Amino acid sequence: MRILVVEDDAEAATAMVRGLTEAGNDVVHAVDGAFGLLEAQKGGYDVYVVDRMMPRLDGIGMVETLRKDGDQTPVLFLSAMGEVEDRVVGLKAGGDDYLVKPYAFAELIARVDALSRRRETGGVQTVLKVGDLEMNLIARTVHRGETEIDLQPREFQLLEFLMRHAGQSVTRTMLLEKVWEYHFDPQTNVIDVHISRLRAKIDKGFDHAMLQTVRGAGYRLEP
Numbered sequence: 208m209r210i211l212v213v214e215d216d217a218e219a220a221t222a223m224v225r226g227l228t229e230a231g232n233d234v235v236h237a238v239d240g241a242f243g244l245l246e247a248q249k250g251g252y253d254v255y256v257v258d259r260m261m262p263r264l265d266g267i268g269m270v271e272t273l274r275k276d277g278d279q280t281p282v283l284f285l286s287a288m289g290e291v292e293d294r295v296v297g298l299k300a301g302g303d304d305y306l307v308k309p310y311a312f313a314e315l316i317a318r319v320d321a322l323s324r325r326r327e328t329g330g331v332q333t334v335l336k337v338g339d340l341e342m343n344l345i346a347r348t349v350h351r352g353e354t355e356i357d358l359q360p361r362e363f364q365l366l367e368f369l370m371r372h373a374g375q376s377v378t379r380t381m382l383l384e385k386v387w388e389y390h391f392d393p394q395t396n397v398i399d400v401h402i403s404r405l406r407a408k409i410d411k412g413f414d415h416a417m418l419q420t421v422r423g424a425g426y427r428l429e430p
Contacts, residue, residue: 210253220238248276253281257283
């Protein structure tokens, strides 16, 4: 895999280039966004790893320019700015993933590999949509229409699974295994409680209910 690393911190860049190279990649380093833009425009890269805050041209400006030019190479932003609003800015600029500093190098490798695999299979999916319900997997936000819905981590996981299987009946066993990672029935009402909470958040106050109970089968999310 050919990777362009755009990072102005010399120490961080050296460590990153060394680690990515040792993992079997062909890595080129650019010292800021301006040089990064020139290098990216030469083409031939599988993934760009881009620091957000840099002199001359920052990562946001670099990626926005590349996207306007039609370059759809996957971008992983690196930044110490980790608030939801910061991640959203990066994603709206054209980023595909966002890793907050400091990070574990193993996670950087895994995310770069994932971006490369997704590109090979036809694009990076960072947003799920079912009807007027939208989930941003990177920013970890959920909206129904114009309304933002605040979910707890487990509720987010549950809704993500339901959205990925929209229109299909999902059994309690599937939810226990895929969302809770239980491979046995804990004999509790944990699913009922979370379904009830999720239903109250995504359906209450809207014209039609999306989260349906399928008698004898489980649950189904309908557009």
